[in-house]
Amino acid sequence: MSRACRRSGLLGHVGDPEHGWPDAPAELAELQAELGARSPVPWRPPTDRPTRIGGCFCCFPRGVEGFGERGDPLWVAAVTYEERRRLASVVRTDRARAPYVAGLLAMREGPALAAAVAELTVAPEVLLVNATGRDHPRAAGLAYHLGAALDLPTVGVTHRPLLATGDWPADAPGAAATLTLSGTPVGAWVRTRAGRRPLVAHAGWRTDPGTAVEVVRLATGTARTPVPLREARRLARRARALR
DNA sequence: GCGACAG
């Protein structure tokens, strides 16, 4: 076991949201490199029954723009859905562990998201995360990292890639176009609504680009944003409004 | 070296 893993307690503490989130940039980068080098067993959605799909999201105080800093208050929500039914939800407040730095988002939001998801009374089978996965300098973006920390398959969903490149898909619902990083497929643009900007579905923990696109399609209702992610975002922002 | 760079 590496120093980063031993210090962070990632190995041997799978599922414990208090572990696996080093708060020093060099240590996080070391852990990301180690996680990114792994090849976790691929997961696929069941074909004979509905999939329990979760989502998590955190938001920050309004009126505060920029990169933020350690200690920023935040509101975080997590939900579990099965088809159109919400089976569980969690809303809580927490604190950011660091400012936002591209490539080190896990340091800012990781512990809060992990804690919220861990409190769900009905666990999802796959979790949507507002972050990249293998599209990352060390192939271990927050969506991928969160899945490793929680021992849960994950799919990232963002407005744009971090490093990967690729053309947009056709303007038809469900259309997808692969995004690659150094020749490796790491995700795909997905058109969830005709006439709207496509989202990026990111390969995460135990998911490849094809599975990421499939989960986003399964989770999408009438809105551009997949239902569990949209609902987690709504709950987090509602909690902020009640502050 | 400099800018760009998920949220």
Add this chain to the structure above:
DNA sequence: ATCTTGTCGC
């Protein structure tokens, strides 16, 4: 992330 502004559509 959050904000502002503008535009289209229900």
